[in-house]
Amino acid sequence: MVRLTILGCGDAFGAGGRLHSAYLVETPQSTFLVDCGPTILQSLKRLRIDPGRIDFIVLSHLHGDHFGGLPFLFMQYRYDTPRSRPLGIYGPPGTAERTQRLFEALYEKTAHEAMNFAVGYHALTPGAAHTVADVRMLPFAVPHVSELCCLGYRFEADGRAIVYSGDSAWSDDFITQARGADLFLCECSTFEPHVPIHISYREIAARARDIDCRRIVLTHLGAEPLRRQREISLDCARDGMTLELAGTPRASRRARSVAPLSGARRRPKGASRGRARRAR
Numbered sequence: 001m002v003r004l005t006i007l008g009c010g011d012a013f014g015a016g017g018r019l020h021s022a023y024l025v026e027t028p029q030s031t032f033l034v035d036c037g038p039t040i041l042q043s044l045k046r047l048r049i050d051p052g053r054i055d056f057i058v059l060s061h062l063h064g065d066h067f068g069g070l071p072f073l074f075m076q077y078r079y080d081t082p083r084s085r086p087l088g089i090y091g092p093p094g095t096a097e098r099t100q101r102l103f104e105a106l107y108e109k110t111a112h113e114a115m116n117f118a119v120g121y122h123a124l125t126p127g128a129a130h131t132v133a134d135v136r137m138l139p140f141a142v143p144h145v146s147e148l149c150c151l152g153y154r155f156e157a158d159g160r161a162i163v164y165s166g167d168s169a170w171s172d173d174f175i176t177q178a179r180g181a182d183l184f185l186c187e188c189s190t191f192e193p194h195v196p197i198h199i200s201y202r203e204i205a206a207r208a209r210d211i212d213c214r215r216i217v218l219t220h221l222g223a224e225p226l227r228r229q230r231e232i233s234l235d236c237a238r239d240g241m242t243l244e245l246a247g248t249p250r251a252s253r254r255a256r257s258v259a260p261l262s263g264a265r266r267r268p269k270g271a272s273r274g275r276a277r278r279a280r
């Protein structure tokens with residue numbers, strides 16, 4: 001069984017009071033973070049998740065709302081709940097340098113001291129799969145901003161597959177990457193397509209029926225989609241939501257035939273059962 005907990009599904013601006021990007025994925029052998037926004041400690045502690053359980057961290061790109069929580073996690077492991085085992089951090093090229101610079105900017109003295117745990121940085125190359133314990137991750141390039149290497153991911157473990165868009169403009173490559181997945185976690189920063197570096201609800205809704213995955217959940221929700229949530233026919237993430245991916249492996253099918261998933265998922269506030277399903 002694979003479980004994904006939404007630690008933060010807000011955008012860079014914390015729209016609606018939502019926390020910054022972070023997701024906890026638990027597999028039979030691994031517990032890892034996907035993105036680590038600045039509110040990482042708040043989100044873990046609200047949900048009473050021990051930060052020490054995190055085996056490794058995977059980053060989509062080096063924007064503050066996605067990796068800015070690393071220094072706070074380091075401080076947690078340095079002082080509050082000391083960590084001794086190594087921490088692996090996987091991300092785009094430049095992750096080690098940017099993270100160290102950020103740590104130095106925020107906690108100058110501690111950042112220059114020897115740590116009580118080793119941090120191992122691993123720069124990922126789009127298209128090159130990487131396996132950590134029981135998790136296979138395939139990073140793929142997504143069109144977000146030109147100055148950074150921005151990655152989406154397909155994670156596979158225990159017969160389940162999760163595809164994460166990271167931050168991106170819409171690309172039909174998501175249809176390919178999400179094929180046969182159990183979950184496509186897709187950013188939705190706006191409702192109308194007026195910000196070219198992000199995905200709008202209009203764009204994902206228009207292609208939802210072409211995406212052959214079991215479930216689509218919108219995340220990285222900006223003020224506009226939150227304001228117009230009653231018009232949204234796809235599932236929307238909420239901070240603290242848990243998605244359990246279990247059951248018999250799915251046969252390939254069109255996205256419109258949605259199989260129920262187990263788990264303590266909460267419906268988006270104000271959404272009816274029908275609306276919490278999927279766009280037609």
Ligand SMILES: [Zn+2]
Nearest residue numbers: 012063065167
């Ligand atoms: Zn972002």
Ligand SMILES: [Zn+2]
Nearest residue numbers: 061063144167
């Ligand atoms: Zn970004």
